[in-house]
Amino acid sequence: MKHFNLKVSAISLALALFAGGVLAQGGAAEDLVAGMERADMTYRQLMEVMGGASGMMHEGILRQNPQMVKSGADIILTHPAPSHQPWSIMPEDRQADFKWSLVSFDKLLDQHSEATVEAAAKKDWLKASQSLQELNTACISCHSMWKDEVK
Numbered sequence: 212m213k214h215f216n217l218k219v220s221a222i223s224l225a226l227a228l229f230a231g232g233v234l235a236q237g238g239a240a241e242d243l244v245a246g247m248e249r250a251d252m253t254y255r256q257l258m259e260v261m262g263g264a265s266g267m268m269h270e271g272i273l274r275q276n277p278q279m280v281k282s283g284a285d286i287i288l289t290h291p292a293p294s295h296q297p298w299s300i301m302p303e304d305r306q307a308d309f310k311w312s313l314v315s316f317d318k319l320l321d322q323h324s325e326a327t328v329e330a331a332a333k334k335d336w337l338k339a340s341q342s343l344q345e346l347n348t349a350c351i352s353c354h355s356m357w358k359d360e361v362k
């Protein structure tokens with residue numbers, strides 16, 4: 212069962228990445244960032260906020276508090292852009308690929324955050340936990356691809 216779930220998440224991740232790749236072809240990362248509010252913080256500080264947000268979602272599930280889950284998810288769903296172009300943290304020759312990841316993962320984070328909120332609103336805590344797990348898997352997939360590439 213566990214293996215099955217992992218396989219399903221890997222497949223949905225691959226599909227989302229593919230869809231993101233198709234989207235990313237028209238300067239989608241620039242469009243994504245242009246449509247966001249700019250915050251007075253770096254990409255890394257934004258990531259710290261994301262960590263706090265997913266922690267709040269986790270705690271909301273443990274406490275069976277749907278509003279707490281929603282508050283955490285809203286931070287992810289409405290997160291601003293950092294003060295600099297996010298891809299500027301990567302070496303020049305890796306920036307195009309990182310843009311691609313930014314766009315595809317942004318959609319994936321939104322999908323899994325929304326699914327977690329929906330399940331929590333229905334007090335389906337096992338489902339909420341599973342969706343949060345998928346959210347975490349998306350975060351960690353991006354980290355395993357990119358964290359060591361930061362210049």
Ligand code: HEC
Binds near residue numbers: 346
């Ligand atoms: C598009 C890829 C990507 C996605 C998606 C992503 N991260 Fe990150 N994250 C990074 C990178 C790159 C760094 C390293 C940033 C640096 O060192 O400047 C990072 C760093 C972090 C850090 C460490 C910050 C620090 O101070 O060192 C945390 C915490 C974090 N991310 C949380 C999350 C959470 C939670 C999610 C999902 C909700 C997430 N990230 C999704 C790319 C991503």
